[in-house]
Amino acid sequence: QVRLVxxxxxxxxxxxxxRLSCAVSGHTFSRYxxxxxxxxxxxxxxxxxxxxxSSQYTTYGDSMEDRFTISKDYWGNMVYLQIDRxxxxxxxxxxxxxxxSLSTIRAADITRIDYWGQGTQVTVxx
Numbered sequence: 001q002v003r004l005v006x007x008x009x010x011x012x013x014x015x016x017x018x019r020l021s022c023a024v025s026g027h028t029f030s031r032y033x034x035x036x037x038x039x040x041x042x043x044x045x046x047x048x049x050x051x052x053x054s055s056q057y058t059t060y061g062d063s064m065e066d067r068f069t070i071s072k073d074y075w076g077n078m079v080y081l082q083i084d085r086x087x088x089x090x091x092x093x094x095x096x097x098x099x100x101s102l103s104t105i106r107a108a109d110i111t112r113i114d115y116w117g118q119g120t121q122v123t124v125x126x
Contacts (some may be wrong), residue, residue: 002026002115004096009120016086016124022079022117025123029053032066032098032114035105036070038122040092047108048094049081059102086124093119 008020013105021053024034035050047061050069058070079096090103099105 002098002116004098004117005099006094006096006117006120009094009122011123011125012086014086014088014124014126017082017084018086018122019047019085019124020081020094020096020120022081024077024079024098025095027098027115028122029098033057033100033102033105034070034072035099036068036079036081037095037097037108037110038090038092039095039119040089043092045095045108045110047106050102050105051079053098059106074079086122088124088126091122091124093121097113108118 005023005024012018032053033050036048037045039045049060051058051070068085070108072079096116100112
């Protein structure tokens, strides 16, 4: 059974930092990209960052600032998203996902993505 379980969300003040974690299990993801998305109020789910599970490749959404950093612990089966200099508009639900097609990920074609986590809420206060 494939499981992607996010954690690390919470309430944080603007300007602070947060590291989200995604525990990965139940599948061999060697051909997959692991990605982070978010859904903020009134907006569609958007692509933040992705990394190859078996490679060093990383890529970020075109609208994403350099405040976001994706990383992984291959042997620990973890994927992380570091968010720095948090802004109020970063408030939303952050999702971990796994998908073999990078184009699907970058297009945020959410119905075609193979696996999703349940999401973790990030709330940024002033």
